[in-house]
Amino acid sequence: xxxxxxxxxxxxxxxxAWYNIQADLPAPxxxxxxPATHQLIGPADLxxxxxxxxxxxxxxxxxxxxxxxxxxxxxxxxxxxxxYRARRLEQALDTPAKIYYKYEGVSSxxxxxxxxxxxxxxxxxxxxxxxxxTETGAGQWGSALAAAGAMFGLEVLVYMVRxxxxxxxxxxxxxxxxxxxxVASPSTETASGRAVLAEHPNTTGSLGIAISEAVExxxxxxxxxxxxxxxxNHVLLHQTVIGLEALKQLEMAGDYPDIVIGCTxxxxxxxxxxxxxxxxxxxxxxxTRIIAVEPQACPSLTRGQFTYDFxxxxxFTPLVKMxxxxxxxxPEGIHAGGLRYHGMAPLVSHIADLGHLEARAEHQLxxxxxxxxxxxxxxxxxxxxxxxxxxxxxxEALRCKETGESKVILFNLCGHGNFDLQAYMDYHAxxxxxxxxxxxxxxxxxxxLPVIA
Amino acid sequence: xxxxxxxxxxxxxxxxAWYNIQADLPAPxxxxxxPATHQLIGPADLxxxxxxxxxxxxxxxxxxxxxxxxxxxxxxxxxxxxxYRARRLEQALDTPAKIYYKYEGVSSxxxxxxxxxxxxxxxxxxxxxxxxxTETGAGQWGSALAAAGAMFGLEVLVYMVRxxxxxxxxxxxxxxxxxxxxVASPSTETASGRAVLAEHPNTTGSLGIAISEAVExxxxxxxxxxxxxxxxNHVLLHQTVIGLEALKQLEMAGDYPDIVIGCTxxxxxxxxxxxxxxxxxxxxxxxTRIIAVEPQACPSLTRGQFTYDFxxxxxFTPLVKMxxxxxxxxPEGIHAGGLRYHGMAPLVSHIADLGHLEARAEHQLxxxxxxxxxxxxxxxxxxxxxxxxxxxxxxEALRCKETGESKVILFNLCGHGNFDLQAYMDYHAxxxxxxxxxxxxxxxxxxxLPVIA
Numbered sequence: 001x002x003x004x005x006x007x008x009x010x011x012x013x014x015x016x017a018w019y020n021i022q023a024d025l026p027a028p029x030x031x032x033x034x035p036a037t038h039q040l041i042g043p044a045d046l047x048x049x050x051x052x053x054x055x056x057x058x059x060x061x062x063x064x065x066x067x068x069x070x071x072x073x074x075x076x077x078x079x080x081x082x083x084y085r086a087r088r089l090e091q092a093l094d095t096p097a098k099i100y101y102k103y104e105g106v107s108s109x110x111x112x113x114x115x116x117x118x119x120x121x122x123x124x125x126x127x128x129x130x131x132x133x134t135e136t137g138a139g140q141w142g143s144a145l146a147a148a149g150a151m152f153g154l155e156v157l158v159y160m161v162r163x164x165x166x167x168x169x170x171x172x173x174x175x176x177x178x179x180x181x182x183v184a185s186p187s188t189e190t191a192s193g194r195a196v197l198a199e200h201p202n203t204t205g206s207l208g209i210a211i212s213e214a215v216e217x218x219x220x221x222x223x224x225x226x227x228x229x230x231x232x233n234h235v236l237l238h239q240t241v242i243g244l245e246a247l248k249q250l251e252m253a254g255d256y257p258d259i260v261i262g263c264t265x266x267x268x269x270x271x272x273x274x275x276x277x278x279x280x281x282x283x284x285x286x287x288t289r290i291i292a293v294e295p296q297a298c299p300s301l302t303r304g305q306f307t308y309d310f311x312x313x314x315x316f317t318p319l320v321k322m323x324x325x326x327x328x329x330x331p332e333g334i335h336a337g338g339l340r341y342h343g344m345a346p347l348v349s350h351i352a353d354l355g356h357l358e359a360r361a362e363h364q365l366x367x368x369x370x371x372x373x374x375x376x377x378x379x380x381x382x383x384x385x386x387x388x389x390x391x392x393x394x395x396e397a398l399r400c401k402e403t404g405e406s407k408v409i410l411f412n413l414c415g416h417g418n419f420d421l422q423a424y425m426d427y428h429a430x431x432x433x434x435x436x437x438x439x440x441x442x443x444x445x446x447x448x449l450p451v452i453a
Numbered sequence: 454x455x456x457x458x459x460x461x462x463x464x465x466x467x468x469x470a471w472y473n474i475q476a477d478l479p480a481p482x483x484x485x486x487x488p489a490t491h492q493l494i495g496p497a498d499l500x501x502x503x504x505x506x507x508x509x510x511x512x513x514x515x516x517x518x519x520x521x522x523x524x525x526x527x528x529x530x531x532x533x534x535x536x537y538r539a540r541r542l543e544q545a546l547d548t549p550a551k552i553y554y555k556y557e558g559v560s561s562x563x564x565x566x567x568x569x570x571x572x573x574x575x576x577x578x579x580x581x582x583x584x585x586x587t588e589t590g591a592g593q594w595g596s597a598l599a600a601a602g603a604m605f606g607l608e609v610l611v612y613m614v615r616x617x618x619x620x621x622x623x624x625x626x627x628x629x630x631x632x633x634x635x636v637a638s639p640s641t642e643t644a645s646g647r648a649v650l651a652e653h654p655n656t657t658g659s660l661g662i663a664i665s666e667a668v669e670x671x672x673x674x675x676x677x678x679x680x681x682x683x684x685x686n687h688v689l690l691h692q693t694v695i696g697l698e699a700l701k702q703l704e705m706a707g708d709y710p711d712i713v714i715g716c717t718x719x720x721x722x723x724x725x726x727x728x729x730x731x732x733x734x735x736x737x738x739x740x741t742r743i744i745a746v747e748p749q750a751c752p753s754l755t756r757g758q759f760t761y762d763f764x765x766x767x768x769f770t771p772l773v774k775m776x777x778x779x780x781x782x783x784p785e786g787i788h789a790g791g792l793r794y795h796g797m798a799p800l801v802s803h804i805a806d807l808g809h810l811e812a813r814a815e816h817q818l819x820x821x822x823x824x825x826x827x828x829x830x831x832x833x834x835x836x837x838x839x840x841x842x843x844x845x846x847x848x849e850a851l852r853c854k855e856t857g858e859s860k861v862i863l864f865n866l867c868g869h870g871n872f873d874l875q876a877y878m879d880y881h882a883x884x885x886x887x888x889x890x891x892x893x894x895x896x897x898x899x900x901x902l903p904v905i906a
Contacts, residue, residue, distance in 0.1 A: 006529050011461070076459050077537070077832065084530070088604065106559060108832040110871065150829040151541065170874035177870075177877045179829050376603040376632050379530065379561040417630075418563065418871050421623035424630045 005087060007249040009080035016067055019240040021271075021347065022233070023063035024279040029233075029350050030321035035310060038452055041318050048219050049226045051127040054120065057234040065237060067119075074118045074151065078107045079241065083249035088377040090397070097400035098255060099393060101413045102246045102273060105380065109174070111415030112269045113144035113229055116238035120227045121148035130223040131155040135185065135210030137164055138337030139171030140383075140415060141229030146180035157224075159185035159193075159213045162205035164337065171419060185210040192216050192314040206330050207341055212314030219316070230266025231311065231322075231345045239272025246410060247276055257288055259396055261411040263388035264292040264301060264359075265338045267345030273412035275347075278356050290357040291396075292348065293388040295367075297435035298331035300324055300344045301352055301359035303442050308452040309343055319452065322349040329445040332435040334364050335423035336384040360392060363434035367391045368427040371417065383415035384423050458540060460702040462533035469520055472693040474724075474800065475686070476516035477732040482686075482803050483774035488763060491905055494771050501672050502679040504580040507573065510687040518690060520572075527571045527604065531560045532694065536702035541830040543850070550853035551708060552846060554866045555699045555726060558833065562627070564868030565722045566597030566682055569691035573680045574601035583676040584608040588638065588663030590617055591790030592624030593836075593868060594682030599633035610677075612638035612646075612666045615658035617790065624872060638663040645669050645767040659783050660794055665767030672769070683719025684764065684798045692725025699863060700729055710741055712849055714864040716841035717745040717754060717812075718791045720798030726865035728800075731809050743810040744849075745801065746841040748820075750888035751784035753777055753797045754805055754812035756895050761905040762796055772905060775802040782898040785888040787817050788876035789837040813845060816887035820844045821880040824870065836868035837876050 022029065032041045043055045050058075057065060067075070086099040104112035124132060132154055136142030142158040149156035158180050165172060165184040172182045185205045186193035192212040196203060203209075211228075218226035228235060243260075250256060260277045262270030270292050280286040294301050300323045309324040311317035324343040325331075331340045344352075351357055364384070371387035373394070374380070382390055389411045400407050417424065426432050475482065487494045496508045503511075510518060520528070539552040557565035577585060585607055589595030595611040602609035611633050618625060618637040625635045638658045639646035645665040649656060656662075664681075671679035681688060696713075703709060713730045715723030723745050733739040747754050753776045762777040764770035777796040778784075784793045797805075804810055817837070824840035826847070827833070835843055842864045853860050870877065879885050 006464070008461075008464070010463070011459070074832075108834075114832075147828075147832045151832060169878060173874040173878040173881070174834065174871070176881055177825055177828055177834055177874075372630055375600075375630050379527075379567075379600045379604060381561075381627065381630055418627070421626040421630075425622060425626040428626070428629060 005085040007083040007252050009245060009248055011076050011080070013248055014072065014075065014080050015241050015244040016072065017064040018067060018237045019244055019276050019279065020060055020063055020065055020237055021275045021279050022061050024282045025350070026282060026354060029346055033308060033319040033452065035315050035318055038319065049215065051123045051129060051225060053123045053126070054234045057237055058232060068122060071119050071122050075241065080245045081106050083246055085253065086378055089374060092373070092377050093394060093397050093401065095397040095401045096404060096406040097397040098406065098408045099397055100250065100408070100410045102242055102410070103380065103413045104242060104269070105413065105416035109140065109143040109147050110418060111140040111144065111383065112239060112242060112272055113141050114148060115241055115272065116229065116235045116268065117144035117148035119238045121145070121152045121154055124225050125152040125154060129154065129225045131157060131221070132227045133157045133214040133217045133224055134227045134229065135159045135207060135214045137161045137207045137340060139164060139168055139419065140338055142180070142182070143171060143174050145227055145229070146175040146178035149180065150178045156180040157217065158182045159187065159210040161185055161207060161210050162203065163333065185213050187213060190216045206313060208313035208327055211312035212316050215312060215316045230268040231343065233347055235268050236271035236275065236345055236347055239268050240275050242272035242412060243274060243276035246273060250410065255408045257410040258407040259289045259291060259409045261291045261293065261389050261392050261409065263339060263385050263414065264294045264344065264348065265385060266341045267348035269412055269414035271345065271348060273410070278351060281356060291392055292352070292357050292359050293392045294359065294361050295334055295336055295339045295388060296361045296363045297334045298340050299361040300342065302361045304344070305446050305449060306349055306353050307449055309449055311343065319450070320346045322346045323352065324449065325442070326445045326448040328448045334435065335420065335426065335432070336364065336388065338385040339388070362388050362391050365432055365434050368432065370394050380413065381417040382413055383417045384420050386414050458538040460536040460705050462698060462701055464529050464533070466701055467525065467528065467533045468694050468697040469525065470517040471520060471690045472697055472729050472732065473513055473516055473518055473690055474728045474732050475514050477735045478803070479735060479807060482799055486761060486772040486905065488768050488771055491772065502668065504576045504582060504678060506576045506579070507687045510690055511685060521575060524572050524575050528694065533698045534559050536699055538706065539831055542827060545826070545830050546847060546850050546854065548850040548854045549857060549859040550850040551859065551861045552850055553703065553861070553863045555695055555863070556833065556866045557695060557722070558866065558869035562593065562596040562600050563871060564593040564597065564836065565692060565695060565725055566594050567601060568694055568725065569682065569688045569721065570597035570601035572691045574605045574607055577678050578605040578607060582607065582678045584610060584674070585680045586610045586667040586670045586677055587680045587682065588612045588660060588667045590614050590660045590793060592617060592621055592872065593791055595633070595635070596624060596627050598680055598682070599628040599631035602633065603631045609633040610670065611635045612640065612663040614638055614660060614663050615656065616786065638666050640666060643669045659766060661766035661780055664765035665769050668765065668769045683721040684796065686800055688721050689724035689728065689798055689800055692721050693728050695725035695865060696727060696729035699726060703863065708861045710863040711860040712742045712744060712862045714744045714746065714842050714845050714862065716792060716838050716867065717747045717797065717801065718838060719794045720801035722865055722867035724798065724801060726863070731804060734809060744845055745805070745810050745812050746845045747812065747814050748787055748789055748792045748841060749814045749816045750787045751793050752814045753795065755814045757797070758899050758902060759802055759806050760902055762902055764796065772903070773799045775799045776805065777902065778895070779898045779901040781901045787888065788873065788879065788885070789817065789841065791838040792841070815841050815844050818885055818887050821885065823847050833866065834870040835866055836870045837873050839867050
């Protein structure tokens, strides 16, 4: 039996700065616009939602942004995270490819989300904020922010999409164990929640509505700021510790990836693993293939439009240019709840538009099959989101088998599936289906996009 | 904010041998007796249940037993596990005590159980076994063996206590994702299961019954052996990597524990953390306080009798001398399911009888409160079993606050609570109660003990 091989950095090899890909973009990001006026938005407009340090990071052009010592100290609880060579999976696939995976499930809440939750809690605490409001769908983000808030003595208020609130009581229990208050969204606590309920009393909610509620509360309460778990530039920035560590670990292993793979919902775990490698490509140093994998049930990168759109349903958030299916698009209820967002991070969208990544969409049944195969070889059950990266990795490894090429593949195992066992039960019971939207359905969703002069 | 401090060994500092406490016992263990004849049992009698290497380990008097290279390779997937200094908890308690915890939740199935599951799967595979049968209550052990079996290409058959099978479908889903077959116990697949069902058609099952079924299947099928997740000497042996690593890590930190604390059900995680320290005490090198914490709802060490008893309900297993409440004792249905076993490992029992450990029993409500306090400080939600160790640690740290002593406390955080969120929901909803048995109830249970000439 061949064993998994682990590459572990010592703590003094842990990155002390995040990597800001904005410094290496061949063309700058499109500006952010005010939701009402459609004019350029400034730091002052955002100050009601975010602490100033995060607003600065949002627009910074510096390549390296120092990780505060206090954040590094908390990172050290689970970082540097391990990089594994999946020798048993390679053997099962009988592939000449070398498969490496970076494992973010070692964090306290089991995903990559604490990388930014801890940083956001830190900056808010520094600037005297007392409470953070946020939304959560599947619950990975809400759990991470609840744990980070508890560490810094910040209250955390989570608007949890109503269908998840009902179907995932354990995720809610975890957030509550960390001391967070969890409210089913839409709620009667906000004007935007009440407006939705008045029109659709039986709605199951959506991430877009939950964002509206969390933003509304932050905008109204002086001691409260809003925290987002993906999409924004500073969130993606914080995740780059993943790829920076992987770079060093692959160096230890004597390899450099030919292909880097991540799953994409809002874009944060993908950015985390891929941005340092995309940056090297952009600087002309390397020529690594970069693959972003999204679900067929929410195909913003592969079937959306690259245009200005709102981040939420009530249109409180600024307008950003991104690949989007429209802010009123409600994707099918697949188990990879972390990938169900109508848009894609502006940075990831911009990079896709520049041709610096390949986008691919996969069906959930094939992804679950890949995840189960991975679990039996490697011992770790992946989160349904991560299964999309596993599926593409296996596809690429099997392609190597055909061609005889010994390519080096790196993917991000962004979280474990221990909170997602209902998904695996449903999969094994044959209860899951694939979702494929017709061209008409996608066109209808896109027709709802705002027209920006 | 004070940060948690992590002490991580490099892989080349990982122990290459387990520590066998039998070499340091001031008096040998009482012999194991045949269940039918009450005569001394020999290796040949056990060969139908276990591979010969494990039988040898069961009786070995060697202080060090080498960890096979293949087992070490799999250990390296999550080992050496981190040792943390709980600085934020210390601060919250305002104690001069130094609190260290060894964290075993980093394994793929989230507890210490893979330390022995991998070793047992390895030795069985080496000796040509095709299938392993076992029992599981809470599911930690069944999950660990399912994952280990998948890695070695062994079939795994798990008899899961019926009440857990119904109440913990997610644990079952995890085992099935790893490819194990999970059967509710008592089942109609075994004579012992059918006998129980004939008498009690609506029984919810017990660990003792599930063991009987798993042993029966192993004894009858030539290609099948039995695997146990606790109690036996070789199982406790495999867990000593925990304490051996902790010793080295504390040396890195410049400390040696004044107090070592572990929770006890069958005894394996306690043995894992404590045996290396107890051995040093027995050799006269140190004078460390050792505390074993069990639930009031299953108080074998604190209220049981030290005598010969069966390990299972149908009396298929050998007779071993241990602290026991009687093999027919069915403890209350507390959430710390891993601690609900009528007996205590013979080695742990013998050491208790020799006065080399202090036993303590705690109520579950106080343990959950301690676990929630720990989670909010340290970010990790402990398993309900581990909460018993957390409770005692907090008590001892608060005692230090009273006396002003800066004692060094080490405890084993043997698993995370991410699979146990129903327990935390019930706790937060006020649905949990404490269990305290009257003297009469305990006396009645003990009256059922076998009389051995």
